Amino acid sequence: MSFHPPMAYDATFQRSKRTLAEPGEPFTYTAENRAKLDEIVARYPAEQRRSAVLPALYLVQYQQGYITGHAMEYVAGLLGITPADVEDVVSYYTMFYTKPVGKFVLSVCRTLSCAINGAERVVHELCHQLHVKPGETDATGTFTVLEVECLGACDKAPVIMVNDAWHEKQSPDTVKQLLDDLRAKGESSLTDCHMAAKVKG
Numbered sequence: 001m002s003f004h005p006p007m008a009y010d011a012t013f014q015r016s017k018r019t020l021a022e023p024g025e026p027f028t029y030t031a032e033n034r035a036k037l038d039e040i041v042a043r044y045p046a047e048q049r050r051s052a053v054l055p056a057l058y059l060v061q062y063q064q065g066y067i068t069g070h071a072m073e074y075v076a077g078l079l080g081i082t083p084a085d086v087e088d089v090v091s092y093y094t095m096f097y098t099k100p101v102g103k104f105v106l107s108v109c110r111t112l113s114c115a116i117n118g119a120e121r122v123v124h125e126l127c128h129q130l131h132v133k134p135g136e137t138d139a140t141g142t143f144t145v146l147e148v149e150c151l152g153a154c155d156k157a158p159v160i161m162v163n164d165a166w167h168e169k170q171s172p173d174t175v176k177q178l179l180d181d182l183r184a185k186g187e188s189s190l191t192d193c194h195m196a197a198k199v200k201g
């Protein structure tokens, strides 16, 4: 005699149909980026092409600024995985964007070390200076402010990642200067301390 309730044997299980990010325009890598991906894929065993999904997505983002549904399908085809596999990665990591963002994305860490060292005041000041809320892009299309989890530089809190570059020990006073520098000097004012720079080559 079983104490388990009877199971519904006619139940069917299927993967839910998901809608990828906005499809956008058809996407292919430039010849240069395709060559970079081929070089990266060659580092892995042939049956492990999927291991290149992170650099493949970085290359998409460097090329067109954000990652569309068509780009996910394109990457999936190149790596022999499904578009849903690619979307899982895109939606998990905050450094991948599915909508247009500003020229400079200011990702402020809000995890413990940064939180207790004033990250909230840093976000407040950035938003005040740019007239935005977290998650928004300013009216000029130059700056997007995001709140993210630990950026791995907890001993230098609070940390802002500007595109791929960490800017450490920030405060409400320093972020105004940071914005001024970015406006005046552009990318040359970024620090160069992130591994992603190696993907760009």
Ligand code: FES
Pocket: 109, 110, 111, 112, 113, 114, 115, 149, 150, 151, 152, 153, 154, 155, 157, 158, 159
């Ligand atoms: S808690 Fe902010 S970088 Fe780790």
